[in-house]
Amino acid sequence: MKQSEFKKRRAALMKQIGKGNIAIIASAGAAVRNRDVHYPFRQDSDFYYLTGFNEADAMAVFIPGREKGEYVLFCREFDEKKALWEGAHAGLEGATKHYEADDAFPIDDLDEILPGMLENKAKVFYPMGRDSDLDFKLMEWIKNIRKHSRNGVSAPGELVSLEHIVHEMRLFKSAEELKLMRRAAQVSAAAHVRAMQYCQPGLYEYQVEAELVNHFMQDGLRAVAYPSIVAGGKNACVLHYTENTDKLRKGDLLLIDAGVECDHYAADITRTFPVSGKFSEPQRLLYQLVLDAQSAALEQIAPGIAWNKAHEASVEVLTKGLIELGLLKGKLKKLIKDEKYKQFYMHRIGHWLGMDVHDVGDYKIKEEWRLLEPGMVLTVEPGLYVPADCETVDKQWRGIGIRIEDDVLVTKDGYEILTHAVPKTVADIEAIMRGE
Numbered sequence: 001m002k003q004s005e006f007k008k009r010r011a012a013l014m015k016q017i018g019k020g021n022i023a024i025i026a027s028a029g030a031a032v033r034n035r036d037v038h039y040p041f042r043q044d045s046d047f048y049y050l051t052g053f054n055e056a057d058a059m060a061v062f063i064p065g066r067e068k069g070e071y072v073l074f075c076r077e078f079d080e081k082k083a084l085w086e087g088a089h090a091g092l093e094g095a096t097k098h099y100e101a102d103d104a105f106p107i108d109d110l111d112e113i114l115p116g117m118l119e120n121k122a123k124v125f126y127p128m129g130r131d132s133d134l135d136f137k138l139m140e141w142i143k144n145i146r147k148h149s150r151n152g153v154s155a156p157g158e159l160v161s162l163e164h165i166v167h168e169m170r171l172f173k174s175a176e177e178l179k180l181m182r183r184a185a186q187v188s189a190a191a192h193v194r195a196m197q198y199c200q201p202g203l204y205e206y207q208v209e210a211e212l213v214n215h216f217m218q219d220g221l222r223a224v225a226y227p228s229i230v231a232g233g234k235n236a237c238v239l240h241y242t243e244n245t246d247k248l249r250k251g252d253l254l255l256i257d258a259g260v261e262c263d264h265y266a267a268d269i270t271r272t273f274p275v276s277g278k279f280s281e282p283q284r285l286l287y288q289l290v291l292d293a294q295s296a297a298l299e300q301i302a303p304g305i306a307w308n309k310a311h312e313a314s315v316e317v318l319t320k321g322l323i324e325l326g327l328l329k330g331k332l333k334k335l336i337k338d339e340k341y342k343q344f345y346m347h348r349i350g351h352w353l354g355m356d357v358h359d360v361g362d363y364k365i366k367e368e369w370r371l372l373e374p375g376m377v378l379t380v381e382p383g384l385y386v387p388a389d390c391e392t393v394d395k396q397w398r399g400i401g402i403r404i405e406d407d408v409l410v411t412k413d414g415y416e417i418l419t420h421a422v423p424k425t426v427a428d429i430e431a432i433m434r435g436e
């Protein structure tokens with residue numbers, strides 16, 4: 001992502017904060033896995049969105065109208081020894097030179113410098129309640145400023161959530177962001193195709209996971225957007241199954257929910273296909289039903305249509321199909337009203353997608369479902385999950401879990417599927433698995 005994009009975002013944020021106020025946001029911390037080993041570092045999405053700065057132990061401060069510079073970055077000072085052991089870090093010089101901070105200070109001096117910046121500001125925008133360390137520090141700084149009120153210094157009187165502003169910005173993807181999302185989608189799609197070609201009975205789920213990750217990395221992207229779900233047979237009925245430790249069996253389906261990140265932007269794809277390459281009749285019938293539900297949901301993706309319509313369309317198609325196949329008994333309207341479909345379809349149609357796989361942005365505005373607008377990206381992912389011990393349905397349906405998930409951009413005229421490159425019709429899946 002170009003620095004100019006981050007600069008544009010900061011300018012938009014400054015405008016919303018307004019002169020006389022201040023905004024503060026902390027980077028992610030480095031998370032310890034065990035003793036001297038850390039989890040791979042992933043920057044806080046809001047922090048990265050505004051700064052492009054990919055280090056822990058940093059704090060960004062935005063002060064519209066500040067004479068010595070509106071954008072201040074606190075970060076680690078450059079340390080040769082640290083560079084030798086842990087690798088490159090920007091230091092104060094890098095913060096101003098490469099990340100275009102107007103001013104940079106050592107993070108170790110935060111307690112001395114930041115309170116002065118808070119003096120005489122009316123509002124503090126910050127991610128309230130997200131980082132208890134910052135919550136605590138801010139209160140301490142404000143208390144200390146109050147002590148000096150006799151000198152004519154005033155402490156901020158209002159705390160405002162920074163998230164709401166930033167998340168509204170993040171909900172609408174720019175052309176630069178869409179380039180990254182398209183790449184994440186393309187690489188993830190190719191990995192899914194490869195998994196279909198690679199899959200065969202007798203492999204362990206984690207071997208298929210390895211094939212996916214191998215493709216992500218060989219194709220140039222390093223980090224998964226979330227832990228891959230590779231769920232054979234009834235494991236697919238556990239929605240966030242990530243153990244991936246079982247052996248794949250001939251007559252089972254395999255559900256793969258996996259996506260990679262491209263410069264902090266996620267893809268999120270699910271496909272379900274037969275381990276042996278051919279759907280059994282019950283599997284095919286349920287699969288086709290989920291696919292029909294996805295098509296019906298996609299028809300509801302266009303500017304001006306309420307977010308919930310796609311979900312309602314999927315519920316209607318699935319409930320109707322479940323009646324026809326005999327998994328539900330009763331009248332369509334009543335079954336929908338009583339939410340009887342929830343025993344087989346317990347999640348919603350999807351979610352916003354962006355820097356976070358379950359991305360930010362309100363789904364309702366003043367208690368009404370939000371209308372879709374161009375530039376929003378969301379997943380459309382209906383599913384059916386029949387628990388293995390579900391005694392209310394015929395045996396042939398039990399232990400089948402299916403989800404079909406694509407990433408969809410709302411366009412001026414409707415939608416564009418970013419993940420169209422992975423086949424999803426029964427015929428196309430069976431063809432690809434035959435090696436055609």
Ligand code: GLY
Pocket residue numbers: 226257268351357381405
């Ligand atoms: N991969 C998580 C989800 O589909 O929501």
Ligand code: MN
Pocket residue numbers: 268350351379381405
């Ligand atoms: Mn999803």
Ligand code: MN
Pocket residue numbers: 257258268269270405
């Ligand atoms: Mn998913």
